[in-house]
Amino acid sequence: MSDTDSFIDEVTEEVRRDRLYGYVRRYGWIAAIVIVGIVGAAGFNEYRRAQAESNAQALGDAMLAALASNEDDARADALTGVTADTAEGAAILAFMTAGAQxxxxxxxxxxxTLQPIAQSPELPLIYRQIATFKSLMLQSETQDADTRRQGFEALAVPGVRMRLLAEEQLALIDIETGNPDAAIARFQSIMDDAEATPGLQRRALQAMVALGGAPEATETAGE
Incomplete structure (x- = not known):
């Protein structure tokens, strides 16, 4: 390469460098804002995550402290005094409080305690379904069978995670209302369902035997 070519390359490089610096001086503030925004967003997200973890830990500690009493009434009252900062935390706290009560x-x-959770549009559907199920269970001695049946039937539909547990309660209502054949049919359906847990299948089998039914053999019934 000649000296002339080297000189031209150096000049060309200087022009490029000057042009780059010019762009930086003219538009560098945009890049600075973008960088600050990215760093700020990352820092804010990290703060929110740490804050959420701190709130969850504080709620857990408060619930554990409330459960430390040996008296059922004292535990229930102590849990009633605990507060949660999120809708999900409030739902978990309500389940614990209702259990103690x-x-x-x-x-x-x-x-x-469960009613606001069952009716809250802010919560995921599963929380509302659990609250409704627990509430219906608690009404077994105070609410008439037809009303409870309607409630459990609303849960015993495809796509609802509480479906089989609701079916079990419907079978028990069949027994309560003097319809053992319908109860046996429901228990057999539970035993045949691929989504039924071994524990639920065992309970269904035991109930069928107690009712004098003849369970049909299934691959899961004997687990």
Whole structure:
């Protein structure tokens, strides 16, 4: 390469460098804003994650402290005094509180605790379904069979995770209302269902035998 060519290359490189610096001086503020935005968003997301973890840990610690009492009433009252910062946290707290209230013989209080969770549009559907199921269970001695049947039938539909548990309760209502044949048919359906857990299948089998039914052999029934 000649000296002339080297000189031209150097000049060309200097022009490119000057042009680049010119762009930086003219538009560098845009890049700076973008960088600041990216760093700020990452920092904010990290803060939110840390805050959520801190709130969840605080809620867990508060619930554990409330459950430390040996008295059912005291545990229920202590849980009632705990607060949650998120809708999901409030749902979990309500389930714990309703359980303690139920153990203390305060079924009406437990139902009142679950009602807002069952009706909250802010919560995922599964939370509302669990709250509805638990509430119906608590009404077994105070609500008439037809009303409870309607509630469980609304849960015993395809796509609902509580479906088979609701079917089990419907079978028990069949027994309660003097229809053992319908109960046996429901229990057999539970045993034949591929989504039924071994524990649920065993309960269905035991109930069928107690009712004098003859369970049909299935691959899962004997597990």
């Amino acid at each position: 139920s153990q203390a013989g305060r079924a009406d209080d437990a139902i009142q």
